[in-house]
Amino acid sequence: MSATFDYTKVDLYEVLGIAADATEKDVIKAYRKKALKYHPDKNSDASAVEVFHKLSKALEILTDPAAKAAYDKVLKARAAAKLRERKLDAKRQKLKHELEAREQAGITDEQKRAQAAHNLMAEVERLRKEGSALLEREASLLRQELQRQSEAETLPTNKPSEPMRVKIRWKCPKDDPTNGGYSSEVIRCIFEKYGPVETVVVGTKRNGTALLEFASSESSLVDVETETGFQTHPLTVTWLSGRPIEQETAGEQETSRPGPEAAKHKTYSAREEAVPNQACDGDFEELVMFKMRQAEERKKVVEPPKNAEGDT
Numbered sequence: 001m002s003a004t005f006d007y008t009k010v011d012l013y014e015v016l017g018i019a020a021d022a023t024e025k026d027v028i029k030a031y032r033k034k035a036l037k038y039h040p041d042k043n044s045d046a047s048a049v050e051v052f053h054k055l056s057k058a059l060e061i062l063t064d065p066a067a068k069a070a071y072d073k074v075l076k077a078r079a080a081a082k083l084r085e086r087k088l089d090a091k092r093q094k095l096k097h098e099l100e101a102r103e104q105a106g107i108t109d110e111q112k113r114a115q116a117a118h119n120l121m122a123e124v125e126r127l128r129k130e131g132s133a134l135l136e137r138e139a140s141l142l143r144q145e146l147q148r149q150s151e152a153e154t155l156p157t158n159k160p161s162e163p164m165r166v167k168i169r170w171k172c173p174k175d176d177p178t179n180g181g182y183s184s185e186v187i188r189c190i191f192e193k194y195g196p197v198e199t200v201v202v203g204t205k206r207n208g209t210a211l212l213e214f215a216s217s218e219s220s221l222v223d224v225e226t227e228t229g230f231q232t233h234p235l236t237v238t239w240l241s242g243r244p245i246e247q248e249t250a251g252e253q254e255t256s257r258p259g260p261e262a263a264k265h266k267t268y269s270a271r272e273e274a275v276p277n278q279a280c281d282g283d284f285e286e287l288v289m290f291k292m293r294q295a296e297e298r299k300k301v302v303e304p305p306k307n308a309e310g311d312t
Helices: 012-016 024-038 046-062 065-130 133-154 184-191 219-226 245-249 260-264 282-301
Strands: 164-169 197-202 209-214 236-241
Touching: 012 024, 012 046, 024 046, 046 065, 164 219, 184 197, 184 209, 219 236
Parallel strands: none
Antiparallel strands: 164 209, 164 236, 197 209
């Protein structure tokens, strides 16, 4: 029986019912107690013989220091192997669960993507059958815009290729606070009869100069150089850029001073200087009248110097 007994696979401490750190006395005491119960002369059960044999082997090994040390190493190695196996089994179980979860999630994601793609195709098909009102409206607006651009390209334009600017000069005393009665509003009012005025800039460093730019080319601009403004301070108008072609082809004679043909254009008298252009509205007229009254009052207080004509 001893030949078939593999004690390396049996926990001898468990056979005796003691702890692994039990002393030799504990081993002997436990053996005696168990041996009385399972001795063949007292217990005729067939299994009692095998138990008694294990008890005898446990007493033999655990009471010998060298044999006990060797047995403890085998027991520890077996326990470590079981622990590794349990950990491995737990890891395998975890990996198995994770793999199953990923497979399930993959199936779910694939189902979601397939459902989303199906829904998209269904919406596209619905739009194709019903037609998109927004798309039709945008297409109509696009056609209208293209037609408008095409028509605009064929229409003639009177926008000049370069700014239509003139320089305006008049003789004026340097210390005249009214600048001869000409302000940007007054100049604009005078020249608006020739065409829309874009900008008027009156000189600030010296009296008697201004720059004017027209907004667009008009046929009446050919006569702009004949404008004389107020009779007391007549204007001299000179083109700087954008001069109408009709005026250029008539000759390169001096146009800085008005000729006889200018008689058809109005020259304002001292009494009429407050209203240089009948086309002006009431606000301009009141403004000019107010400035002229101020100028007259200043002349009464300060006598203008002799030879006060400004240098052009």
